[in-house]
Structure formats: structure tokens, C-alpha cells
Amino acid sequence: xxxxxxxxxxxxxxxxxxxxxxxxxxxxxxxxxxxxxxxxxxxxxxxxxxxxxxxxxxxxxxxxxxxxxxxxxxxxxxxxxxxxxxxxxxxxxxxxxxxxxxxxxxxxxxxxxxxxxxxxxxxxxxxxxxxxxxxxxxxxxxxxxxxxxxxxxxxxxxxxxxxxxxxxxxxxxxx
Numbered sequence: 001x002x003x004x005x006x007x008x009x010x011x012x013x014x015x016x017x018x019x020x021x022x023x024x025x026x027x028x029x030x031x032x033x034x035x036x037x038x039x040x041x042x043x044x045x046x047x048x049x050x051x052x053x054x055x056x057x058x059x060x061x062x063x064x065x066x067x068x069x070x071x072x073x074x075x076x077x078x079x080x081x082x083x084x085x086x087x088x089x090x091x092x093x094x095x096x097x098x099x100x101x102x103x104x105x106x107x108x109x110x111x112x113x114x115x116x117x118x119x120x121x122x123x124x125x126x127x128x129x130x131x132x133x134x135x136x137x138x139x140x141x142x143x144x145x146x147x148x149x150x151x152x153x154x155x156x157x158x159x160x161x162x163x164x165x166x167x168x169x170x171x172x173x174x175x
Contacts, residue, residue, distance in 0.1 A: 020069070021054035026116075028057050033114045037087045049083050052076065056084065056105050 024030060033053075038044045045053070055065035062080055066073040085105065089095050092108045099105070109115065135151040 021058045024054040024057040029114050029116055040087045040091045052080055053084050061102055
């Protein structure tokens with residue numbers, strides 16, 4: 001019976017940790033980072049280590065992580081020093097450096113290329129009509145390269161302050 005309760009507790013803990021600090025997933029390459037840190041550690045990161053790392057990557061201090069997880073702040077700080085801080089320092093070549101601030105971890109990982117670029121948003125995206133079209137005209141595979149010819153037609157409404165009469169659709173200035 002004890003095994004069932006332990007298994008249930010572990011399952012509930014895992015479910016609750018996976019939904020914490022999820023915004024890190026949209027800003028960081030966590031899959032690669034977890035794998036690279038596991039290589040330094042010699043085995044996979046624990047759910048708690050992943051949770052604490054995500055907390056740091058979301059800009060939370062160890063005290064804030066502890067507060068959000070309803071844990072003892074000194075315990076979280078101790079865990080971070082014994083695990084994540086040590087793994088990251090070894091991985092990014094800062095093994096002998098003292099961590100002056102918990103923010104060093106995110107800075108070092110960003111410098112190492114683990115932070116992802118935010119998606120580019122175009123202001124016309126909301127104004128695209130159903131008449132917009134994308135047609136793939138040709139696909140060529142040659143010399144280990146793929147070339148895709150695309151015809152893109154975007155139909156957007158003009159803002160009310162611009163009229164067709166004011167638009168110079170011909171490039172007369174190029175003469």
C-alpha cells in the first residue's frame with residue numbers, strides 16, 4: 001500500500017512541477033539545455049532541478065522560486081548551489097568563478113546560445129483577408145539543397161487615412 005501512495009505522490013508532484021514556470025519554454029531551448037546539463041551531471045536532471053532552472057530562466061530569484069513553490073528559501077538556495085549552479089558553471093567554462101548573482105546563470109546560458117529568438121510579428125497579420133494566397137510553384141532538390149519557388153499574394157485592407165489616389169503604385173522615382 002505504501003508503494004501506491006509514494007507512486008501517487010510522485011505522479012502528483014510531477015504534474016504540478018510541469019505546469020510551473022512554463023513561460024521558460026517559449027524563451028529557451030529547454031530540451032537541448034536539459035540534455036547538455038544532464039551530460040555534465042552524468043544522468044538526467046530531476047524534476048526539481050528542471051523546475052528550479054525554469055524558475056531562474058523566468059527571472060525569478062531563489063527566494064521568489066521558494067515562495068512560488070511554498071518551500072524554504074534557504075533550502076532552494078542550497079539545492080541550486082549543489083545542483084544547477086554547479087552544472088551550469090561546469091558547462092559554460094566558469095568552473096572556478098564565483099556566482100555573484102543568480103542572474104549570472106541565465107546570462108551565461110543566453111551567451112551560450114540557449115535563449116531562443118522571439119517570433120517576428122508583422123502588423124498586417126491581423127488584417128490579412130481570405131483572398132491572400134500562397135502557391136508553391138516549383139520544388140527542386142539538387143546538390144543537397146532544396147529550392148522552393150513560392151508565389152505569395154497578400155491582400156490587406158488599407159488604413160482609413162490612406163486612399164488609393166494618394167498611393168503611387170508605379171515606381172516613378174526610379175527614373
